[in-house]
Amino acid sequence: MIAPGHPRSIGKHVPRREDPYLLRGEGRFLDDIAEPKDTLFLSFAMSPHAHARILAIRTDAARALPGVVDVYTAEDMARLVKPIRTVIEIQGYRASSRTVLAQGEVRFVGEHVAVVVAEDPYIAQDAAELIEVDYEPLPAAVRLEEADSETAPLVHEDIPRNVMFEAAFASPDFQSAFQSAETIVSETFRTGRVAGVPLEPRGCLALLDHVADSLLFYTSTQIPHLARTALSEILDFPEPRIRVVTPEVGGGFGTKAQFYTEEVVTAALALNLRRPIKWVQDRREELLTSIHARDHIYRLEAAIDAQGRIKALRTDLTTNAGAYSSYPFGCTLEATGGARMIVGPYDIRNYAFRTRAIATHTCPSGAYRGVAQPSCFMAIEGLMDRIGRKLGIDPATVRQRNLIRNEQLPYTNVLGVRYDTGSYEECLRRALERIDYWNFRKQQAEARDDDEVLRGIGICCFTEVAGAGSGGWRVRGLTKVPGFDSASIKVEPTGKVTLLVSQAAAGQGHLTTFAQVLADYLGVKVEDVFVSEGDTGTAPYGTNTFASRGAVAAGGAVIKAAQSLRQKIARIAAFLLDVDVERVELTESKAIDKENPEKSVDFRQVAQIAYSMTSVALPQGESFGLEVVEMYDPPLATWPNAVHAVVVAVDRRTAKVSIEKYVVVHDSGRLINPMIVDGQIHGGIVQGIGEALMEQIVYDEDGQMLNANLLDYLMPMALDVPRIDISHIETPSIDALGGFKGVGEGGVIGAVPAVTNAVADALAKTGANINRLPLRPSYLLREMRRQQAGMDGDRQ
Amino acid sequence: MKPAPFEFRAPTSLDGVLEELREHGEAARILAGGQSLVPLMNLRMLQPSVLVSINHCKELSYIRSEEDGLACGALARQWDVEHDRVAMERCPLLVQALHHVGARSNRNRGTVCGSLAHADPLAELPAVALALDADMIAASSAGRRVVPAREFFVGALENSLRPDEMLEAVRFPYAPARSRSCFIELGNRNHGFAIAGVALQVTFGEDGRCSRARLAVMGGENIARRATDTETALAGSVIDEAIAREAGRMTASLVDVAGDFHADAAYRRELVAVLVERALMQVASGAALNARSN
Amino acid sequence: MSQPGSLRKTDVTLTINGKSYTRQVEPRRLLVDFIRHDVGLKATHIGCEHGVCGACTVRIDGRTARSCLHFAVALQGAEIETLEGLSADGRLAGLQKAFHDAHGLQCGYCTPGVLLTAEEFLSENPGPSEQEIRAALSNNLCRCTGYVNIVKAIANAARDRDKTKADPAGGSRP
Known part of the structure; x- marks a missing residue:
């Protein structure tokens, strides 16, 4: 599908476009975004117990500290947001829900019990230390081997034996095949407990647009679109009025492909207090609370x-x-x-x-x-x-x-x-x-x-x-993970190309690789393509970046969109070149007549017609613009x-x-x-x-x-x-x-x-x-x- | 992770620093390079109410070759000592150990005295100070006293300074003629905190026998420990594989080793034995003096 | 908190990249927060705030240092340099090019610190071995690249520097 004459970009060591600004330290990571002067900062009080009943929380001393605006506990948050409930449609799964601040009981060390809102992050942390919580410590089920028993303390009262999920499978002839074999080799393997530990911890910044009554939410996530939908549901705030933007992300590795309680709290408090709210995680919190x-x-x-x-x-x-x-x-x-x-x-x-x-x-x-x-x-x-x-x-x-x-x-x-x-x-x-x-x-x-x-x-x-x-996620019951991704291509009136992708990179070089894919499949010079992603305000919906899916899902969407748009470009070019559309080939930002390669029009000339910016009228039957959005659902x-x-x-x-x-x-x-x-x-x-x-x-x-x-x-x-x-x-x-x-x-x-x-x-x-x-x-x-x-x- | 509030003082003279210490005592902490102190403050594990910076006391930044040893003032930075010509020539064990301290940027700012005063069980410099019998010079507004290293280190993160005192300087004795030294340690990573380590300096007689061994080991529990029994046993011997192995075994039985999630106590003990043995063999063979064992 | 200490702000004047900045801050203000939030220079990143990862590396009086382990108030009179300064005056141009060519960065979060470490290292070790480069990189954590292409970029930069030194006209002698 790539024009034979087009110099290939796919397969080449194209140096990354992300590098020059990152090498100058000009990448804009979450904490680099200049917050407005009236921004408030959060600090969470964390549970020191793995399992305990919360008897009382006293916040007076924290509230009294100069610079502290407010302190919220689970009861306060319950008025603002719903619990997070992970829907998985698979047999053997016992759903549990989680309030964004612990309610009644804490279930791991580091779980948030209260949040301080203050004018300065240092003061917020001072205040978090002043929150007094009376706990009644309860026996904890910590090690996997111990939690997996009849007598283990229960993590959730409604989940017997702590079994949150159980499934089994056997192929039709398994039993007979297993029993008839000569030798059995068996072993037990135990893996360690690890974490992604991206060099940049997590963080978010919630800003209100008071005129539009909308929420602009920056978050260091790999899943901006899924986060936006989740935010809308949990906050009960209209999805169209939420714009989630992923800034530069300092490593993800799946750790940031989760939607977290802190994101809900930050957004909810911005809406409640009508002030910008920023939360930046520190390393200790990162290791205690990121997955x-x-x-x-x-x-x-x-x-x-x-x-x-x-x-x-x-x-x-x-x-x-x-x-x-x-x-x-x-x-x-x-x-x-x-x-x-x-x-x-x-x-x-x-x-x-x-x-x-x-x-x-x-x-x-x-x-x-x-x-x-x-x-x-x-x-x-x-x-x-x-x-x-x-x-x-x-x-x-x-x-x-x-x-x-x-x-x-x-x-x-x-x-x-x-x-x-x-x-x-x-x-x-x-x-x-x-x-x-x-x-x-x-x-x-x-x-x-x-x-x-x-x-x-x-x-x-x-x-x-x-x-x-989509099939791959459904078969595992993950029905809230859509599976498709999308690409929007716009050849602008000047002939240069804007590519919006439904992904969010954390160092993978998407701005470079998706430009390469589009260059080849649309027949455009790679330097003429500008790629942008991670902003739900501009990019089309998609499943986002995790599970080795970027190149496949979004790459496929780019190809699909390019194939659809190139037909329109070719039709307009054919009209200009006065040849049959079959004779038009797109290469290096030009449409050429295959049988007479000296005859060509460039993308700019085509675009000028499409956008009605020239004396030549748009051919009859064509619609204005050179723009397409395509969703691609991989296998x-x-x-x-x-x-x-x-x-x-x-x-x-x-x-x-x-x-x-x-x-x-x-x-x-x-x-x-x-x-x-x-x-x-x-x-x-x-x-x-x-x-x-x-x-x-x-x-x-x-x-x-x-x-x-x-x-x-x-x-x-x-x-x-x-x-x-x-x-x-x-x-x-x-x-x-x-x-x-x-x-x-x-x-x-x-x-x-x-x-x-x-x-x-x-x-x-x-x-x-x-x-x-x-x-x-x-x-x-x-x-x-x-x-x-x-x-x-x-x-x- | 932001530190708790504190009052800040930055006197420009030692006398000024000591005056602050006299006034604030236990509430005050000395800020030199800050490489051990500030992490603990950021984690709020330490919350001193007064921080007395000595960074403006130029009189404390010296590295001086004195008659009986190399003196490092409280503000002598690790990187400077590591690259000091006299130190390299006459205090090789100290220089070898410094290669293992923190990372480059930590050593650029961290001070030798700061690391000693911090007394971390897995820090390299206390082991060196113990092995070499360094003089720890404590100062207060009441005067100066010289504390032998063995009396300076009391336990993990504990030294014998009084609340009104600071470690003004340390003096490491020069390595004698016909001596060789070796600092080795081993960790779960090839860089960073060790599981165990050994500081060794051996002086050889003209007959090639060990005339004097100085040995300190660190194993994670408590502060590094001088292995005097091993030193005595080594005196007069020709160090060969059998002697080295026996010395390792003997030392391992003497030291306090910690069992924690980095390594169990049995491993640490065995590692101490191996490291002592290898250090002795390196010294005996004159092989690469600062080689890491990994 | 047993003793609250001082929340009183004082004027702190620091020289950063040759320019003097005066800000009212508390004594506990970390240098990295002063640089990033009070002055607004964002190339210096925060990765751990306990002096391990190297993302916040700056230069103090000509040598690399962890800016999360310093209080701004204690550094009055010191010369502080950040990636912005070293980048603007072209001192890092060779390294930046080498990192670009060898794909020595992915997310770019550790990169400013790594560049400062590499610059200090190469200025002292013009012809380093691979092992020496790796030892020098013990100053910094990177979670994306596995260090493979960082090592390569630094080795390439060293080689290119060497060439430029041997041939100051950069090969275009008349």
């Missing part, structure tokens, strides 16, 4: 044949939902995700799962980059290695035997999900080659028992659910796939891990901007390395978070990161427009399992069984010593 993720237990059992092929697989997944179902993805996202994605690139025909989300007295869980995929692939890929160890077959060979073969594609998996295209075998072949796998195995076999360093190699083969359309999902392979060295005496080699072979379909794609993979991998080796949110048994600061919540720094060797295979999607498959999450999905497997492989000869995250030296050494003690015991 957490993972904290999963996978119990896997595979029935295998003598060659290591999985004949039947059973997954029992338990996820930690936290105290409330976050909005809009709720507590079911990880539970359904992990159980459904785990079959991955493998030809598994018999499958059963039970999956549950358990409420605990901890911060709500939500969508963090990769969602349940880093954990489910850690489980299945860990199982592949164990199958190999059990049967004495190399784990790479086990994978080769189980992968979906090329000739099986398109392939419908055991859950009825279609993989349109992929390159599972080729990715693995190439990854093994690039990491020099078989040589490594040879050297590893020659390693001596007294070597100071243990080396191991780990592989992760995975598919990624990306670019999901159920697109399916990027990749293989990560990692070599690690573990110091035998300190158990410190260093990553010596990192290879990625990635297939996310057609690449729009390879430089940006590689950047996404790098960033994801390093978050995955963090999750595998060091990151961990720690609650003590009373539910106190012990590391709500960046000295103690450890994320990788430059010295912790290896060189990363990326190569691409491009197998375009045949189900999605443009062939794009999405790339945001692949890095982290591959990294967690590959690093885990490499460390487990290194320690395998000590007998240690590594199945929990994070792989901190103290854990690894403990496991090595446990084995040693066991062996010493055996000898006696």
Whole structure:
């Protein structure tokens, strides 16, 4: 559909348009927006208890502080807003609602109990400290294993046994296949509790337009359109009078793809007090109250044949939902995700799962980059290695035997999900080659028992659910997540092009990549395209930016809109060139006569007619303007796939891990901007390395978070990161427009399992069984010593 | 995360600072580089009512080679000490340890005395001061006293200064001839807070035997500790693998180790043993003196 | 609060990017808030407010420092520089170009701090190794790039500086 003569922009390393202003420090992030002089600032009083009854709240001292305008508690807020209720239409989900300030009871440390409105953020915080709350502490269900029991304290009175969601599935022949197999390999995997921790915490600024009686709401979100709808419903304020604007966002990673209580409070107080209100989160609040993720237990059992092929697989997944179902993805996202994605690139025909989300007295869980995929692939890929160890077959060979073969594609998996295209075998072949796998195995076999360093190699083969359309969200019950995205193209009277997209970037480079897509599909010079997004006042409605969907959903919308608009441009150009419309081709902002390429008119000339700004009249039957809006609903999902392979060295005496080699072979379909794609993979991998080796949110048994600061919540720094060797295979999607498959999450999905497997492989000869995250030296050494003690015991 | 209110004082002389301390006592805190103090104030874990900045006391910013050691005034910044020529030549252990303190921007502003007075259990400089028997010079409006390092550090985040006193300077003894030193630590990350660490200086006799070892270790519980028993055991020995391993084992049994979510106590203890052993082997072999163990 | 301390505002005069600014602030006013909110220079970002992440890096008297760990009142008389100043006078042009070419930034939130760290580092280490660059970057957290392209950009900038030094006319000698 791209004109043959048009110089391609898609596939090129186009430097980002976002860079020049960001490099001068001129990006306008939320807290950079100059607030009006009469702006008031918020500070929240937070619960120090994981679970307690609120007996009394005294706000007099706080109110008396000079500079304090007002203090609100749950009772006050109840008059202004409704509770947040996460609707998920799936069997086994028990809905709960959450008031924006805790009412009667607190359910996690950090939950807001009151909010101060003051003239200055420093004073607001002073006042928040003066709020006195009488609590009656109650027993808390903090750890997943403990909350998941008959005797655990209940997080919500109306949710028995703390089971917020439960679902099960079994394919028709599962039982017989499982029972007839020769060997069963099983393992339990426990992942750590982590968080996205974008470098910019959250924040919002609510401004009133008194003339129009409307609300202008800036918020550091990945979901401006969904946030606007939610705000309207919860505030009971007409949606047309709300404009949500996403400014520059300093990293999202899913953490900002949630709609939060603070957004409601900020907007509600602006409407109530008729004053501008600003709230900027600090890092401690960020770690205490922005969504957490993972904290999963996978119990896997595979029935295998003598060659290591999985004949039947059973997954029992338990996820930690936290105290409330976050909005809009709720507590079911990880539970359904992990159980459904785990079959991955493998030809598994018999499958059963039970999956549950358990409420605990901890911060709500939500969508963090990769969602349940880093954990489910850690489980299945860990199982592949164990199958190999059990049967004495190399784990790479086990994978080769189980992968979906090329000739099986398109392939419908055991859950009825279609993989349109992929390159599972080729990715693995190439990854093994690039990491020099078989040589490594040879050297590893020659390693001596007294070597100071243990080396191991780990592989992760995975598919990624990306670019999901309406069907993909409905099948998981997430009916409040629309699935489509949209693009509005306007060729202006001057011939330059405005592209409005229904997305909201947080560093992904949308202003560059969507210009590239439009340039090729409309036949316009990339520099003639101006891209804007994140403003519900101008951009068309859409689902927004998360779950590796930007390129697929909005890219598809851009293509669809371009295809529709180019016809009109071609018709007007044909009229001007006096040729049949079939002979007109759009390229480099011109319409040319294919059979006589010297004959052309540029977009400006066409636009002048369309906007009636020239002596030539608009051809009969044409409407004025050159403007189109198109919605695009991607398929159920697109399916990027990749293989990560990692070599690690573990110091035998300190158990410190260093990553010596990192290879990625990635297939996310057609690449729009390879430089940006590689950047996404790098960033994801390093978050995955963090999750595998060091990151961990720690609650003590009373539910106190012990590391709500960046000295103690450890994320990788430059010295912790290896060189990363990326190569691409491009197998375009045949189900999605443009062939794009999405790339945001692949890095982290591959990294967690590959690093885990490499460390487990290194320690395998000590007998240690590594199945929990994070792989901190103290854990690894403990496991090595446990084995040693066991062996010493055996000898006696 | 904004600090609570406080009164601010910025005297331009040491006498002025000491006068403020005399007046305000426990309510006052000294602000030097602020790299340990201000995070705690921002988190409101510390809320001093008077903050006395010494940043305008030029007389305290010296790094001076004195007869019996390198003296760092209360305002001597870590980066300056780390790159001081005399320090590099004559106090190698101090310089090696400084490489591990905070990040570059923290060291640009943070002071050596500030870190010592803060007495964090996992801070590098207290371990160095203990190993080397540094002189801690405490000053008050009543006068000066020299406090030996072993008496200065009382516990985690606790020193023996009186409320009206400040750490005016520290004096690190020079490394003797034929000595080598090694500071190593290991953390969950390759940069940042350690799980455990070792400060070691060994003086060798002409026969190649260890004539004097100075060793302090940090393990997270309490403040770093001097391992005098290990030092005694090492004196007179030829440091080889067996001796180093035994010294590690011995030291591990002596020190206080913390078990927390960064590492359990058993790991820390074992790590102390390994780090002591490796530090001794590095010193014995004359290998890279400031290598990190990871 | 046991003792409220002083909420009294005083005149604080700071020199930022060569210009003098006087504002009435409380003693507890953090330098980063003075720069951002009292003066209105927004390139210096806030990431943690406890001195770990490096997003608020500025220069004080010619050296990088965490502006969240300083009180404005304590810095009267000091020379403070921010990305705006270093960017305007062209000192960062080489690094900015290298970051653009190598895709050394994504969301751009850590970038101002990273640039200041890199500038200080390169001015002291003209021909750094990859390991030295990584060690220098321990000054800053980045959550987007995995540091891969930041390391590359700094290495490229070092190489380009080297070339410019060897060939001050920038290759266009008459």
